[in-house]
Amino acid sequence: xxxxxxxxxxxxxxxxxxxxxxxxxxxxxxxxxxxxxxxxxxxxxxxxxxxxxxxxxxxxxxxxxxxxxxxxxxxxxxxxxxxxxxxxxxxxxxxxxxxxxxxxxxxxxxxxxxxxxxxxxxxxxxxxxxxxxxxxxxxxxxxxxxxxxxxxxxxxxxxxxxxxxxxxxxxxxxxxxxxxxxxxxxxxxxxxxxxxxxxxxxxxxxxxxxxxxxxxxxxxxxxxxxxxxxxxxxxxxxxxxxxxxxxxxxxxxxxxxxxxxxxxxxxxxxxxxxxxxxxxxxxxxxxx
Amino acid sequence: xxxxxxxxxxxxxxxxxxxxxxxxxxxxxxxxxxxxxxxxxxxxxxxxxxxxxxxxxxxxxxxxxxxxxxxxxxxxxxxxxxxxxxxxxxxxxxxxxxxxxxxxxxxxxxxxxxxxxxxxxxxxxxxxxxxxxxxxxxxxxxxxxxxxxxxxxxxxxxxxxxxxxxxxxxxxxxxxxxxxxxxxxxxxxxxxxxxxxxxxxxxxxxxxxxxxxxxxxxxxxxxxxxxxxxxxxxxxxxxxxxxxxxxxxxxxxxxxxxxxxxxxxxxxxxxxxxxxxxxxxxx
Numbered sequence: 001x002x003x004x005x006x007x008x009x010x011x012x013x014x015x016x017x018x019x020x021x022x023x024x025x026x027x028x029x030x031x032x033x034x035x036x037x038x039x040x041x042x043x044x045x046x047x048x049x050x051x052x053x054x055x056x057x058x059x060x061x062x063x064x065x066x067x068x069x070x071x072x073x074x075x076x077x078x079x080x081x082x083x084x085x086x087x088x089x090x091x092x093x094x095x096x097x098x099x100x101x102x103x104x105x106x107x108x109x110x111x112x113x114x115x116x117x118x119x120x121x122x123x124x125x126x127x128x129x130x131x132x133x134x135x136x137x138x139x140x141x142x143x144x145x146x147x148x149x150x151x152x153x154x155x156x157x158x159x160x161x162x163x164x165x166x167x168x169x170x171x172x173x174x175x176x177x178x179x180x181x182x183x184x185x186x187x188x189x190x191x192x193x194x195x196x197x198x199x200x201x202x203x204x205x206x207x208x209x210x211x212x213x214x215x216x217x218x219x220x221x222x223x224x225x226x227x228x229x230x231x232x233x234x235x236x237x238x239x240x241x242x243x244x245x246x247x248x249x250x251x252x253x254x255x256x257x258x259x260x261x262x263x264x265x266x267x268x269x270x271x272x273x274x275x276x277x278x279x280x281x282x283x284x285x286x287x288x
Numbered sequence: 289x290x291x292x293x294x295x296x297x298x299x300x301x302x303x304x305x306x307x308x309x310x311x312x313x314x315x316x317x318x319x320x321x322x323x324x325x326x327x328x329x330x331x332x333x334x335x336x337x338x339x340x341x342x343x344x345x346x347x348x349x350x351x352x353x354x355x356x357x358x359x360x361x362x363x364x365x366x367x368x369x370x371x372x373x374x375x376x377x378x379x380x381x382x383x384x385x386x387x388x389x390x391x392x393x394x395x396x397x398x399x400x401x402x403x404x405x406x407x408x409x410x411x412x413x414x415x416x417x418x419x420x421x422x423x424x425x426x427x428x429x430x431x432x433x434x435x436x437x438x439x440x441x442x443x444x445x446x447x448x449x450x451x452x453x454x455x456x457x458x459x460x461x462x463x464x465x466x467x468x469x470x471x472x473x474x475x476x477x478x479x480x481x482x483x484x485x486x487x488x489x490x491x492x493x494x495x496x497x498x499x500x501x502x503x504x505x506x507x508x509x510x511x512x513x514x515x516x517x518x519x520x521x522x523x524x525x526x527x528x529x530x531x532x533x534x535x536x537x538x539x540x541x542x543x544x545x546x547x548x549x550x551x552x553x554x555x556x557x558x559x560x561x562x563x564x565x566x567x568x569x570x571x
Contacts, residue, residue, distance in 0.1 A: 188423050
């Protein structure tokens with residue numbers, strides 16, 4: 001075996017792979033940093049306490065985004081309050097059947113995947129027809145929030161369901177063999193063990209909801225006054241950014257500043273969501 | 289089996305269960321579980337047919353036979369864990385005391401509390417050592433903290449784990465070694481004060497030393513609990529069991545070939561198949 005000594009293996013393929021992997025990662029991280037840098041460069045000067053709390057003036061060119069922030073948070077709250085319990089229940093129900101591999105479960109999964117890919121404008125038209133017109137909510141925060149809930153649901157359900165299905169069956173059998181109720185198994189073992197998936201699904205949903213424009217124009221409208229109830233129309237941040245950059249000449253700086261606020265809001269809400277799932281679910285389990 | 293003996297005697301004084309009972313409890317066999325004409329299907333595929341036997345109170349009954357002959361299916365029918373398997377149908381009658389376990393009015397959670405189960409692969413929950421025992425107790429209505437602590441201490445002592453873990457009860461159970469995990473699972477079952485323990489090859493995933501410790505523990509459970517154990521280790525079956533049941537595949541269906549006192553089954557098997565299997569000819 002002398003020929004093995006003193007001749008390092010040719011490292012061409014490994015080197016190419018290493019470069020490709022690092023290059024890909026650098027490209028993705030770089031474009032995100034470039035985007036953030038661009039926002040900071042153009043918008044940071046405009047962001048101040050006044051900007052966050054004042055009402056917009058001159059179609060948003062001057063003034064702030066106070067009412068818009070309030071509407072955004074209200075719309076998101078309605079969407080999450082509707083989608084999370086419903087999604088959790090559906091995912092639990094579904095994971096009971098997908099593990100058995102039934103035809104019905106596979107079809108429900110397929111339709112959820114299709115729903116998750118439906119363009120948001122279609123959800124907007126549906127939300128307008130159903131919530132605004134049929135249910136008589138008009139252009140309102142409630143109608144917008146519920147439309148967003150419909151959009152979030154497929155992503156959230158699929159994420160939670162795959163998390164629950166990944167929980168080892170031996171824990172389910174172990175719980176059943178101890179005479180524990182299904183509710184106890186869910187509460188103490190299954191949901192806490194699926195917490196990372198639940199939190200990931202929530203973040204995907206929140207991200208999609210905060211970034212949504214098309215679905216909201218038709219449902220929550222674009223009135224930029226401070227909303228007084230959930231049945232008032234309210235303008236979401238994404239709609240405001242769209243309006244400033246497309247319809248308002250000289251609105252670019254305000255658009256950049258609003259986009260910066262949107263990104264910070266997204267990061268803040270996500271970390272709150274993660275802390276909450278951590279506090280209520282993940283900390284119940286104890287891994288070495 | 290020197291390691292087995294030395295380990296057993298080394299830990300002997302830490303157990304609180306009574307001494308090994310070889311005879312009295314089993315001299316007058318009283319059935320605690322009566323199985324009549326049991327059959328079991330997965331979908332259309334029969335896995336087990338025409339199984340009838342009695343499991344005697346306080347004794348260890350070993351189920352032996354080649355893989356795939358329905359021993360595990362038989363075991364999971366006894367606490368109706370087979371209900372969890374989609375498409376699994378059980379026929380025949382199983383009486384537990386004076387109750388039919390397939391009675392629609394039966395309290396299934398209560399039944400499974402009385403008939404505990406230990407699995408082949410140790411499956412402690414991803415909780416702390418303490419919570420692994422405390423959570424099932426609380427779910428079964430034990431609320432007082434001093435009572436909980438006492439039951440947990442007793443169960444861990446019974447399985448010989450107390451001295452090893454009493455100073456780290458809040459550490460993750462999954463951080464224990466395989467043998468410790470399996471003993472924790474046994475503690476988790478006996479903390480609920482069951483009458484019967486079903487064990488599905490409880491030692492097969494363990495190293496020889498841990499296996500010997502768990503085997504010694506099972507011996508000590510005799511008398512206090514009724515144990516039904518599936519094992520592929522014939523020497524182990526011979527060492528620990530009072531009764532043995534030999535299963536075999538006939539026409540692709542698991543059947544009970546022979547059931548009797550362990551010593552008789554090993555020394556004077558009535559059936560030629562049993563004799564051949566024990567002699568290692570067709571196993």
